[in-house]
Amino acid sequence: MITHKAKDIFKDYLFEKGLRNTRQREEILNVFFSADKHITVEELFNMLKKTVPGIGYATVHRNLILLCECGLAEEIKIGKQKSRYEPKFGHEHHDHLICMKCGRFIEVNDDKIEKLQDKLAEANDFSPVRHKLEIYGYCKECR
Amino acid sequence: MITHKAKDIFKDYLFEKGLRNTRQREEILNVFFSADKHITVEELFNMLKKTVPGIGYATVHRNLILLCECGLAEEIKIGKQKSRYEPKFGHEHHDHLICMKCGRFIEVNDDKIEKLQDKLAEANDFSPVRHKLEIYGYCKECR
DNA sequence: GACCATGATGATAATGATTATCATGAACAT
DNA sequence: ATGTTCATGATAATCATTATCATCATGGTC
Known part of the structure; x- marks a missing residue:
């Protein structure tokens, strides 16, 4: 839209x-x-x-x-x-679940993971700017 | 080696x-x-x-x-x-911190994040197989 | 040890997505 | 309306990756 x-x-x-x-x-x-x-x-x-x-x-x-x-x-x-x-307008950041069979993407978001990522980066003297999380597997229809 | x-x-x-x-x-x-x-x-x-x-x-x-x-x-x-x-022999899975200036990779691992990822996938009726997490930012030397 | 079937190699060409080129056309400030 | 400069569209160039194919080498067999 x-x-x-x-x-x-x-x-x-x-x-x-x-x-x-x-x-x-x-x-x-x-x-x-x-x-x-x-x-x-x-x-x-x-x-x-x-x-x-x-x-x-x-x-x-x-x-x-x-x-x-x-x-x-x-x-x-x-x-x-x-x-x-x-x-991207009006959409906040999200990660992707990617089905290895049908190739579809599911968009997901998890604040806890995001926070842990920032911690992880800081623990390694690293300033995070953005990230990409892709989880590969099988969706409901394809599993 | x-x-x-x-x-x-x-x-x-x-x-x-x-x-x-x-x-x-x-x-x-x-x-x-x-x-x-x-x-x-x-x-x-x-x-x-x-x-x-x-x-x-x-x-x-x-x-x-x-x-x-x-x-x-x-x-x-x-x-x-x-x-x-x-x-890959003898190396367990790890994620990457990627410096946007010098391009270096830092290998990291976080069990808590891994577990949350599995939960996130399951909550979406998705069977996770593997994943890729890349955090982009600046390393200690480049920040 | 010689032989042979078949996989492996290396040089090169093909592929395919992305990016650059450039002559022509269009936008916009004056 | 005019001129400058950017945008467009057709096409070529680029570049990593992959395929092709003649020749070579491996490993099993006798």
């Missing part, structure tokens, strides 16, 4: 950086935020071709990077899979 | 699969286990060229995969970096 605020964040970011607002950028933002989570460049590209005939793969890719830079998207790399991107 | 036992595991695996023991395989095992942790194919390849002149990149790569298959090595992929491999 695209919110007015996400559009504003994007437009503000473009303005700050001296970049321009284009039809492609607007549609990429729209479609990206209304799509399923964890989309690939290719999937988004295919969806966008319907809305913006003639749009180029490179444009989609470039602008996903732009969305990551302004904090509206996050790139997810799991092993050797191709990069996936997820909308 | 290569142990007699690691060699045996490898040889047993080769025998089981009907594969052959070659000079290249022996040296790859030797050098891999005496090298630093988290080595890339290229790094291992360069080290091996001294011991086995004429050895091919593909051979090193293929045999690292073989080592992963028999449990003596583990492939580590961090973001867009090229794959790294670490010796």
Whole structure:
């Protein structure tokens, strides 16, 4: 779901950086935020071709990077899979349970784990900034 | 440090699969286990060229995969970096603190976190098999 | 010890995702 | 309306990884 605020964040970011607002950028933002989570460049590209005939793969890719830079998207790399991107506005941090059979992701969150991670880092003279926790296994349907 | 036992595991695996023991395989095992942790194919390849002149990149790569298959090595992929491999014999599971400046890895382990992860998975009807925890931040020297 | 079937090697090409290039088109400040 | 400069889209380049294939070597067999 695209919110007015996400559009504003994007437009503000473009303005700050001296970049321009284009039809492609607007549609990429729209479609990206209304799509399923964890989309690939290719999937988004295919969806966008319907809305913006003639749009180029490179444009989609470039602008996903732009969305990551302004904090509206996050790139997810799991092993050797191709990069996936997820909308980030209004979503707090979460970790992933990844099914090794069907490949689906479940998003989870655990404050206790987060706190223990910070402790663990500090115990090693390490200043944590962000983290990635992926638990691989089998989901309810596939186990 | 290569142990007699690691060699045996490898040889047993080769025998089981009907594969052959070659000079290249022996040296790859030797050098891999005496090298630093988290080595890339290229790094291992360069080290091996001294011991086995004429050895091919593909051979090193293929045999690292073989080592992963028999449990003596583990492939580590961090973001867009090229794959790294670490010796696994006699090492229990551990997580990584990754310095965003110098790139160094610190290996850590926390039983409490592990247990909470299992609980978290179960609470989501998910059967955990393995996991990957990476904490990004700055190490003592770089902070 | 010689032979042979088959796996292993090494050089190179293929693959596939991502990134760079560049001529042309479009946005936006003036 | 104009001009500057960024964006776009088609395509090529990049780079790690993987596949191909002719030749070599291993290990079982006689």
